[in-house]
Amino acid sequence: MPDKRVGGYLDAASTQPLHPAARDALMAAIDSGWADPGRLYREARRARMLLDAARESIASTLGARADEVAFTASGTDAVTSGVHGLARGRARLGRRVLASAVEHASVLQAARSLGPEVLETVGVDHLGRIDVDALDAALADGDTTALAVQSANHEVGTRQPLDQVRAHAERNGVPLLVDAAQTVGREPVAPYWDVLAASAHKWGGPAGVGVLAVRTGVRWRSTAPDGAREGGRVPGFENVPGVVAAAAALEAVWADAARESARLSALVDLVRARVPVEVPDTVVLGDPVDRLPHVVTFSCLYVEGEALLGDLDRLGFAVSSGSSCVADSLEPSHVLAAMGALTHGNVRVSLPVGVGEADVVRFLDELPGVVARVRAALGATDL
Amino acid sequence: MTDATDGTAPPPYDRLLDERGSRCPIPVVNLARMANADPRARLLLLADDPAADSDVPAWCSLRGKVLAWTGPAPDGCGRAYLVVPPRM
Numbered sequence: 001m002p003d004k005r006v007g008g009y010l011d012a013a014s015t016q017p018l019h020p021a022a023r024d025a026l027m028a029a030i031d032s033g034w035a036d037p038g039r040l041y042r043e044a045r046r047a048r049m050l051l052d053a054a055r056e057s058i059a060s061t062l063g064a065r066a067d068e069v070a071f072t073a074s075g076t077d078a079v080t081s082g083v084h085g086l087a088r089g090r091a092r093l094g095r096r097v098l099a100s101a102v103e104h105a106s107v108l109q110a111a112r113s114l115g116p117e118v119l120e121t122v123g124v125d126h127l128g129r130i131d132v133d134a135l136d137a138a139l140a141d142g143d144t145t146a147l148a149v150q151s152a153n154h155e156v157g158t159r160q161p162l163d164q165v166r167a168h169a170e171r172n173g174v175p176l177l178v179d180a181a182q183t184v185g186r187e188p189v190a191p192y193w194d195v196l197a198a199s200a201h202k203w204g205g206p207a208g209v210g211v212l213a214v215r216t217g218v219r220w221r222s223t224a225p226d227g228a229r230e231g232g233r234v235p236g237f238e239n240v241p242g243v244v245a246a247a248a249a250l251e252a253v254w255a256d257a258a259r260e261s262a263r264l265s266a267l268v269d270l271v272r273a274r275v276p277v278e279v280p281d282t283v284v285l286g287d288p289v290d291r292l293p294h295v296v297t298f299s300c301l302y303v304e305g306e307a308l309l310g311d312l313d314r315l316g317f318a319v320s321s322g323s324s325c326v327a328d329s330l331e332p333s334h335v336l337a338a339m340g341a342l343t344h345g346n347v348r349v350s351l352p353v354g355v356g357e358a359d360v361v362r363f364l365d366e367l368p369g370v371v372a373r374v375r376a377a378l379g380a381t382d383l
Numbered sequence: 384m385t386d387a388t389d390g391t392a393p394p395p396y397d398r399l400l401d402e403r404g405s406r407c408p409i410p411v412v413n414l415a416r417m418a419n420a421d422p423r424a425r426l427l428l429l430a431d432d433p434a435a436d437s438d439v440p441a442w443c444s445l446r447g448k449v450l451a452w453t454g455p456a457p458d459g460c461g462r463a464y465l466v467v468p469p470r471m
Contacts, residue, residue, distance in 0.1 A: 281445065283441070283445070299441075301408075301411070301442065301445060302408055302411065302412050302415065303408060304407075304408055305407075323407065323434070324406070324407055324432070324433060324434045325406055325407045325408065325434075330406075330433060331433045331434075332407070332433060332434040332437060332438075336437060337434075337436070337437045340437060340440060340441065341437060341441060342437065342438055342441035342442070342445070343407070343434045343437045343438055343441075344407040344408040344411065344434060344438055345408060378408070378409075378412055379412075380408075380412050380415075383412065383415040383416060383419060
């Protein structure tokens with residue numbers, strides 16, 4: 001049973017607790033799906049059936065064919081394998097990997113790890129939306145092995161115009177990798193991708209299950225050693241119970257997604273409306289409308305991020321921050337910096353499925369007092 | 384705003400605020416304090432906090448000031464930001 005906290009867990013964009021349907025499926029699959037799905041005897045066939053059924057289910061939600069879907073050890077592995085596989089498959093066609101400046105760090109790191117000057121980022125506007133004209137110009141330079149653009153931004157929520165992005169990419173013969181970690185299970189997966197990556201724990205599945213989908217016909221070559229499983233894409237023994245649980249969680253949340261996403265979106269609207277009015281000198285970031293249903297970020301002038309998060313934690317609220325003055329990071333979030341946004345005193349609120357409206361309202365009720373106290377501690381009350 | 388990364392010296396200023404070694408939000412807090420005390424002054428802020436590149440322009444937008452120039456600090460350590468009142 002997940003521990004109940006006073007206040008609220010408001011950091012769903014980092015992870016969500018295991019969905020009850022997933023827990024049941026996980027326990028059952030641990031008992032019945034432990035054998036090696038690659039062998040031929042009865043226990044093995046049972047494990048294979050469980051794995052393939054889970055694959056069919058997840059593929060269907062993604063709008064992919066089962067044979068296009070492979071399970072990795074994490075979302076980061078899926079993204080890394082996705083980028084590296086495109087680079088390997090298209091090595092003679094280009095050297096650069098283009099990516100929006102606001103991609104998740106794992107995407108940028110996957111490109112950087114291919115070598116110096118491989119990664120080239122494409123700028124965004126003040127809402128965090130990719131500059132499609134700049135993208136067009138960058139693509140026109142050629143020498144591009146892959147383009148990576150997320151479905152929507154994990155820090156500010158802004159959705160990316162994947163229809164336009166893919167059209168430009170296709171015209172230039174460049175495959176598009178979409179990091180869909182924040183949208184799978186919440187919104188329909190639009191068909192504008194050549195490679196897609198997702199992460200089960202983001203939708204309430206267990207940690208340790210990532211999803212890599214590669215469209216048939218895309219020039220993608222696995223960087224896994226020979227003999228890898230999952231159609232040669234992923235090394236290592238398949239995590240059958242984890243994959244089964246991931247599929248169960250996705251089925252459960254997807255069945256209710258339209259209604260729940262609308263409910264969460266209205267709560268985000270409430271945050272976006274109240275924060276700038278009730279907390280002086282605060283900027284709410286990202287597109288107010290064309291955005292994820294569950295994510296909202298704001299920055300508070302003259303506020304030290306770590307102190308703010310600490311005080312909020314003491315009041316029972318779990319949130320995260322893109323400020324450099326939080327934890328061990330010396331640099332502010334690359335997403336906020338790329339948007340030219342205020343980075344200090346930043347709070348990201350991301351609502352888990354099933355969050356109580358009362359928790360969100362209480363957070364908003366407490367926030368002005370917390371910010372005032374943190375500002376007073378810096379002597380910044382009347383600036 | 385002119386971004387002079389070729390090492391040219393900043394335009395004339397009235398007051399200097401050296402916040403190198405300070406971490407966010409302190410450079411902007413002290414910038415605001417100085418700007419409130421001297422609203423018509425041209426202020427040169429020196430900072431080496433990576434967040435300053437985003438936060439100084441963001442603060443200027445919020446407070447109706449103009450970030451007229453950025454470049455390397457005169458002695459080469461950190462960055463310099465020239466913040467001036469808007470043209471009346």
